[in-house]
Each structure stands twice: as C-alpha cells, then as structure tokens.
Amino acid sequence: MSATKTILITGGAGFIGARLAAELSRHHRVIVYDSFHPQAHQDPMATRLHMAQQGINVRVGDLRDLAALQAVFAQAKPDLVYHLAAETGTGQSFDHPLRYCDVNVMGTANLVLAMRQSGVRPARIVLAGSRAVYGEGAYIDAGGRPAAPLQRSPDDLAVGCFLPRGANGLPLVPVPTQAGSPVAPSSVYAATKLMQEHLLRHAFWGTDTSVGILRLQNIYGPGQSLHNPYTGVLSIFCQQLCSGRMLNIYEDGQITRDFLFVDDAVRAFVRIGLIAGLPDEAIDIGSGQGTTIYDVARKLAALIGRSDDALQITGAYRPGDIRHSVADIRRAAGLLGWIPEISLDTGLRALVHWSGAHERRVAVHAAE
Numbered sequence: 001m002s003a004t005k006t007i008l009i010t011g012g013a014g015f016i017g018a019r020l021a022a023e024l025s026r027h028h029r030v031i032v033y034d035s036f037h038p039q040a041h042q043d044p045m046a047t048r049l050h051m052a053q054q055g056i057n058v059r060v061g062d063l064r065d066l067a068a069l070q071a072v073f074a075q076a077k078p079d080l081v082y083h084l085a086a087e088t089g090t091g092q093s094f095d096h097p098l099r100y101c102d103v104n105v106m107g108t109a110n111l112v113l114a115m116r117q118s119g120v121r122p123a124r125i126v127l128a129g130s131r132a133v134y135g136e137g138a139y140i141d142a143g144g145r146p147a148a149p150l151q152r153s154p155d156d157l158a159v160g161c162f163l164p165r166g167a168n169g170l171p172l173v174p175v176p177t178q179a180g181s182p183v184a185p186s187s188v189y190a191a192t193k194l195m196q197e198h199l200l201r202h203a204f205w206g207t208d209t210s211v212g213i214l215r216l217q218n219i220y221g222p223g224q225s226l227h228n229p230y231t232g233v234l235s236i237f238c239q240q241l242c243s244g245r246m247l248n249i250y251e252d253g254q255i256t257r258d259f260l261f262v263d264d265a266v267r268a269f270v271r272i273g274l275i276a277g278l279p280d281e282a283i284d285i286g287s288g289q290g291t292t293i294y295d296v297a298r299k300l301a302a303l304i305g306r307s308d309d310a311l312q313i314t315g316a317y318r319p320g321d322i323r324h325s326v327a328d329i330r331r332a333a334g335l336l337g338w339i340p341e342i343s344l345d346t347g348l349r350a351l352v353h354w355s356g357a358h359e360r361r362v363a364v365h366a367a368e
C-alpha cells in the first residue's frame with residue numbers, strides 16, 4: 001500500500017462513495033464533501049455518525065457552493081480527489097434538466113475553480129463516469145461490421161418492436177462497449193455525465209493533475225437507497241418484492257444490463273486512484289456479462305421467497321431507456337489489473353440480506 005494520502009471524495013456519503021470512503025480510510029486521511037441529497041439519504045445523521053466512527057471527516061456542502069468548496073480545498077489540500085457527487089436519475093433528468101445541468105455540469109466546473117482558486121494541485125482527480133454516455137451502445141450488423149443504432153422510435157416501441165435498428169431498418173446485434181465505442185447520450189443525465197468528462201479533461205490538460213475516468217455500468221449492492229424511486233433498479237425491485245408488491249417489468253423483459261457488485265466497483269476506484277501510470281482514455285467497469293431484467297428479477301424473487309407470479313412483463317417502455325448494456329472490461333484488466341470478483345448470485349444474496357436488516361433497523365428507529 002502506498003504512503004498515506006489526503007483524499008477528498010465528493011458525494012462520499014452516497015452509495016458508492018460511502019463504501020469507497022470506508023475502504024480508503026483504512027490507510028489514508030479521507031474527507032467527504034456531500035450535500036446529503038434527501039432523495040439519496042433517509043437518515044443523514046446516522047450516516048454522518050457512522051462515518052465519523054470510521055475516522056472519516058464529513059463536510060456537509062453543495063457542489064454549487066463555490067466558496068464552501070474552496071474552503072474545503074484550502075484546508076484539506078488533498079493529494080487525490082474522487083468526484084462522485086451528482087444528480088443520478090436517468091428518467092428524472094428529463095423532468096429536471098436545469099437541476100441536472102446545475103449540479104453535474106456547473107458543479108464540476110465549480111470543483112475545477114475551487115481547486116484553482118485555492119492553489120491546490122492534487123496529483124489526480126477521478127470521475128465516476130457512466131456507461132450512459134454510449135446511449136444505445138455498440139452494435140454490429142448481420143455481416144459483423146460495426147453499425148450505429150438509430151435511436152429507437154416511439155412508433156416501433158408502441159408496437160413492441162424493441163430491438164434497435166440500423167440505418168437500413170434491419171435489427172442489429174449488441175456488442176460490449178469500450179472507450180473506443182461512439183458516444184451518443186440519450187438522456188439529460190447522460191449528456192451531463194459526458195460533459196463532466198470533457199470538463200475535467202480540458203481543465204487539467206497539460207497540468208500536473210492527471211484525470212481518471214471510470215465509466216460504470218449498473219452498480220448494485222448493500223447501501224444503495226431502497227427508497228429512491230429514480231435510481232438502482234435492483235434496490236427498487238428488492239424493496240417492492242419485500243413489501244409484497246408486483247414487479248412491473250418494462251418492454252418484453254429482455255432488456256439487458258451489466259450488474260456489478262459495489263465492492264468490485266470500489267476496488268476499481270481504489271486502483272485507478274493509486275496506480276502510478278494513468279491511461280488517457282476512460283475505462284469501462286462492469287461485470288462484462290449481460291443479464292436480462294427478467295432473469296435478474298426472477299433470481300431476486302427466488303431469494304426473497306416470491307414466485308415468478310410476482311413478475312409482470314408489461315410491454316410498457318420509457319423514453320431514454322436503452323435496450324442493451326454490457327461492458328468490455330479487457331482494458332480494465334490490462335490497465336488496472338482489475339477484474340470483478342463477486343458473482344451476481346453472491347451479490348444478490350448480499351443485497352437481499354442487507355435490505356432485510358436495513359429495513360428492520362429503520363423500522364426500529366421510527367418506532368423509538
């Protein structure tokens with residue numbers, strides 16, 4: 001393990017950030033800057049107390065507050081910055097474009113300014129990027145040639161034609177995405193995540209601060225809010241199944257996602273923060289396996305003791321939803337020496353176990 005560093009994590013009280021902060025605090029001095037967004041935090045005081053017990057210095061503040069950010073930088077003088085704070089709901093971003101741009105884009109610009117104005121020059125800044133920047137993702141045609149999928153049309157979706165088509169109207173075959181795949185954000189959230197990448201790259205170009213970008217697939221596991229209706233499909237499913245409700249599954253149930261357990265994602269963050277040489281391009285982080293929403297819902301239902309009758313394929317669709325997503329993780333393996341270690345079955349068991357215990361703890365708090 002390298003020498004002790006001072007590490008600032010924006011959004012460090014969130015789902016991924018809190019686990020990253022806990023891991024890093026074992027060997028480093030960790031400062032968390034987080035606004036405790038009510039959508040992501042049910043019990044901010046309990047989270048703050050828990051983090052303080054781990055020796056993590058928690059500063060409550062908003063990315064949009066330049067003066068507060070500047071003060072934190074001037075005081076802490078971090079060697080390494082992780083930028084995770086963000087508005088994170090894809091669907092919600094259509095309804096609140098201003099807020100998403102304000103926090104994700106202007107907030108990132110504030111971070112850059114705060115560093116400059118406080119005269120602090122961290123050796124590295126790592127962004128929690130998103131696979132959302134690829135939009136529909138990478139595809140090949142029947143001849144195996146790379147082909148750009150057209151955005152799926154409401155007319156096609158309305159009649160149950162869910163497969164993305166190429167320019168000639170024929171369905172395409174999905175392939176894993178990697179940094180060289182074309183970017184084509186299909187939501188406001190995705191556009192802001194891409195803008196964050198550009199902002200950081202340009203702001204630190206030619207400086208002593210290197211920029212690391214991890215494009216994350218669907219991260220799941222203990223600690224993800226069970227009450228945020230806008231993010232974390234598996235947490236939402238888990239909560240709904242536990243409370244005896246039906247699961248409504250969009251399209252034909254065959255949407256695929258790449259689910260990565262949170263501790264595997266945290267290991268990738270630790271690696272990219274601390275390795276000596278840093279590659280220029282973004283690095284894709286996922287399990288490398290596509291799983292259909294129907295299959296993952298069945299696995300969860302079985303673990304919770306519900307039958308397949310609890311799952312209902314609705315044929316409904318949402319604007320901005322993409323059909324398939326899976327990461328090509330060979331670069332992560334080569335550059336970071338990272339591969340996922342937790343299987344989906346093991347990760348789902350951990351999520352179900354945690355969600356039961358967590359709900360019981362919240363119920364006891366509420367009754368006290």
Ligand SMILES: NC(=O)c1ccc[n+]([C@@H]2O[C@H](COP(=O)([O-])OP(=O)(O)OC[C@H]3O[C@@H](n4cnc5c(N)ncnc54)[C@H](O)[C@@H]3O)[C@@H](O)[C@H]2O)c1
Pocket residue numbers: 010011012013014015016017033034035036037038040041061062063064083084085086087088103107128129130131193215216217218219220225
């Ligand atoms: N979880 C995933 O599947 C996933 C996938 C791709 C990318 N990401 C990215 O990873 C990062 C962390 O995501 P997460 O799943 O832990 O989400 P999260 O919502 O649990 O954590 C985000 C944290 O940011 C804080 N925050 C929000 N707005 C803020 C503001 N204006 N000022 C300061 N803090 C603010 C929240 O309070 C929260 O603690 C985000 O940047 C997200 O875009 C996550």
